[in-house]
Amino acid sequence: MPAILSGGPRRRWRRAAIALVAATSALAATLTVAIAHAAEPQVPNGGFETGDLTGWQVIEGDAFSSAGVSNAADWGWGCCFEREGQYHYWGYASGGDAATGRMRSESFTLGGSGHLSFKLGGGNDPENLYLALMRASDDAELMRTTNTGFADTERLGDFAWDASEYLGEDLYLMAVDTATGGFGHLNLDVVQTYHESPIIDPPTDPPAETIDAHWAFDEGSGTDAADSGASVTDHVEYVFNDAADKPDSDPLWRGGVHGGALLFDGYSTTVTRPASEAHVPGSTLAIEAWVAPRSYEWGDGGKPSVIVNQQDRNANRGYELGMGRFGTLTFGIGDGTAWHSLTSPDGAELPKDAWTHIVGVYDGDAGSLALYRNGEQIAATEVPAGGFIAAADADLIVGRHNDAAPVGPFSANMFNGLIDELDITRTVPTGEEIAASYASGLDGEGNPPEAETGYDRSRYDGDRYRPQYHFLPPEHWMNEPHAPFYYNGQYHLFYQFNPQGPFWHQIHWGHMVSDDLVNWEDAPVALSPTKDSVSPDGVWSGSATYDENGDPVLFFTAGNDSAELFQQTGLATPTTLEGNLPDWEMYPEIVTTQTPDQPVGDGLEVQYGHFRDPFVWQEGDTWYQLVGSGVRQEGGGEAVGGTALLYTSTNLTDWTYEGPLFEGDLANHPQGSEIWELPVLLPVGQDAEGNQKHIFAINAHWPDRYDERNSKSVPYWVGTWDAEAKRFIPDSEEPQLLDYGDHFTGPSGMVTPDGRSVMFTITQDGRTDQDHYDAGWAHTMGMPVELALKDDGTVGVSPLDEFSSLRGGAIVDEQGLGLEAANAVLEAAQGDMTDTLEVEIELDAASASSLGVELRRSGDGTEGTSFTIDRDASTYAVDRDRSSLDPDTAKGVHSGEFTVADDGTVTFHAFVDRSMLEVFADDRLMTTRVYPTLADSTSLRIFADGDVTVGSMKVWNLSSIYGETVPSHFEDPAPETDTADLANHDFESCSLEGWTASGDAFTDGHVTDATNWGWGGPFRQANAWDSTDRCHLWGFNPDSGGDGATGSLRSAEFTLGGDGRIDFLLSGGKDADNLRIDLVDAATGERVRTRTGADGEQYLRYEWDAADLVGGRYHIEVVDDDTGDWGHINVDDVNVPVASGG
The missing domain is CATH 2.60.120.200 (Jelly Rolls)
Structure with missing residues (x-):
């Protein structure tokens, strides 16, 4: 077969002695070739400088045409091609990613050194996107190269071939594009088929005398692994060697085949x-x-x-x-x-x-x-x-x-x-x-030992933010729970799960079971992306129902990146009906799909490609299936609103499309969103006239995730489900919200055996990816809640009675107190309160117009999160501006409509589970996440602006559903030092006051309070405690030179004091030489510490341990000498312990 990529013929005597160049974006490094002077024989128009395909012949298809010869410097959504000359070939401009075809050069006789060079970009696909070297006499392919830059890139990288064994032969080049998916195009420039001197050098590495290494991994504890072969001890890198939110703990040592073994956690463990x-x-x-x-x-x-x-x-x-x-x-x-x-x-x-x-x-x-x-x-x-x-x-x-x-x-x-x-x-x-x-590793029956690969919740013991009585996976990442059902005395629930680490990727279906909807037990992963299945690239959300025998079946969103429609509906059934239903099998065919011409109403068309999250239920002999999607005006026009496409079946495998259940009205009710995900239809009771009502709830989704209308919420409509007409008729076109806290999302639901309509949700944690890395887990299931129709036609939510089983003895149990007396009782009980509480307080508002409760409050009141009813404004709000002293945690205020009852009473029913806060005000819910930094932020307080009576007040500590609770870990407070901050260290003046700038990369115009960068976000700049100031230094200002601007920014000189630890927020380009923040010795100008960005706009916090430099004179310097793509750097919240008087 031909040599693939940039290797050339399979010979040993030459190697690609070509330097690596770090790309200036998040894309891959490419090869840099020293281009020699080109002479004949040379293919004509190798750089496309004629502005067309002169010298090239299109063999077939529409992937290659003169329309692809471009003089564009960038591709519109990024920069830069890095072409040479005025023109290059950009495959996307010819026919988009879907176009296919072949194009060849004129023939040439290979001469000179036999080395060829060219610039190549586009997709990384050696089977379908490549430039090939062909022999003219028999059309044999001799070599081929695809764009080996990681994750595809438009940028043109430099490549070279050593084809010297074909010297004197007539050859030609063939550009091939048979790819039709994302990045299904090829970019080409500067094709040089003659180099007088070699541009690829032969290897000079002598063979080694010895190489022997042996890691037995028998240590069983500690952070080192011995290599007995080389008599070397290596360090085992592991996230909790230096844990952020819990006590430090060793890597995961387990039993092995011979002695011990090391369990690599999938994202942080390496040697x-x-x-x-x-x-x-x-x-x-x-x-x-x-x-x-x-x-x-x-x-x-x-x-x-x-x-x-x-x-x-x-x-x-x-x-x-x-x-x-x-x-x-x-x-x-x-x-x-x-x-x-x-x-x-x-x-x-x-x-x-x-x-x-x-x-x-x-x-x-x-x-x-x-x-x-x-x-x-x-x-x-x-x-x-x-x-x-x-x-x-x-x-x-x-x-x-x-x-x-x-x-x-x-x-x-x-x-x-x-x-x-x-x-x-x-x-x-x-x-x-x-x-x-x-x-030697087998037992007497010819089997190796059992592999101890199980996930272990105890690795998170002491994590001060990890919930204890809410479900979350034993390790790593989860998203929305879904597909609940009840079978053989057990509730089953599934969830989106990444077994590899706490980030979104390779989605599986995790599986949990419970007797009571409170205490959950882990079951084996139910569904995984599987080769040659309907779902090789991810198994996304869905639902469950029962077959004609009353046995459970699962419907899931089948991810297949190779299919034209990569989201379709799959079906799975249990391989055994015993126990926890541990094993499931995918049906070999897709059961429902979407077509571009599906009828969705006059003048409308379906949002083709948005087709996910099937919700299935049975009525009589018919099964109904809803799949989330959207509609827009015909001809690719403006979005009209979300929809749920309705299908029916009599056997679960053959489905008939019936039309949309109903459509949203984006123009008049934008909170309903553009695309509907996770549709749920449940009965919620009868209205005053005895009519059965249903709730139709969805997860709001915007294809542009940074749309200003985007929020984490569950819009719903109350209305009538007409099974005969196969339509849902809402009582009002305007959607309502089930929760106001901007964390309650990802709905699924079921009707329990005792007739309750119960909803399950995900409570995403609002943390950064770096936070997730440091914590080792991400997101939590919200409390299951019961839904019921209210007299005003909306839906009320309430906690399940089953959660009372977690209560210990009441810490507080009082009635008929005034505000001051009630708070005195709460203060006295603070020492008995943990960070896993249930609180039930009934207030008579009396003359108060504003009243509420403050949770996760510190003893001195520095930290706390307040939940407030404003009677005059008819709102219910949560305020997190003082929830944490950590400037990197999300803060802000969220609110929704709320009307106090005619008798003036309000009941707050709060559930505190470390970082989880779920507070019911009567039957309205507010869900949020908070990350206090103080160990005593466990108390609560009642507040009001007038007279209130505390009718009753009860507080319980709640037990963990995972065994004995390990108390939350907090580091001992750092000793106070006589230090100060740098002037304007967090750009609180919204200017460069206190800093000295040179060049044009850093000006007052670069200091901004923007929370996103226009085409994405959020920045996650520092959000100081109890502050609304969020200015930061954004190095990319499109009105002030963008990436092309250069310069430096210097702080005032200071004497380093305290413990010498310096930390800061940094983002922007990754270029250690030209984009960086430095700690500079004021006397010598030496850079004693330095850091570059990570090719991303969202801030990450970094720290320098400069304890060895305490007492010296330094300054901070921010440098931007990069003019390419990602040629900017962003900085915020530079914390330096400046010695007193320094």
């Missing part, structure tokens, strides 16, 4: 040895290990989840042993000229949650590459004999790819599971030796 201390591979290499993966990654960037590697794929150097999508085993080495690799065949994948013995063997002397699984060879190939592995200037890493795809602060391409007995050696084992090594 890294610097390149300078790692052995250099040679002409032979064998890597052996026992592994037990917990999950399979999606495969960002086309890269595997690495078990161990030391590689530079762009230079075809080093080695890699890893696991690809769906458990395929991969092994590869680079000889400097090409990358040689093997993948396990179908049927030889690595199973989840079970031990597998794996070996990868490279024998450069014999010219072979082989892969073994459980003692048997499963794949082999020939490689150039007499070769050796070219050393990569890269760290040796266990558990993460050397060039891992970034996902915000996370890295993809990481291994999630157990590793034991990892060996790296130059000794080539025989097949018999490999079989014997495998057999």
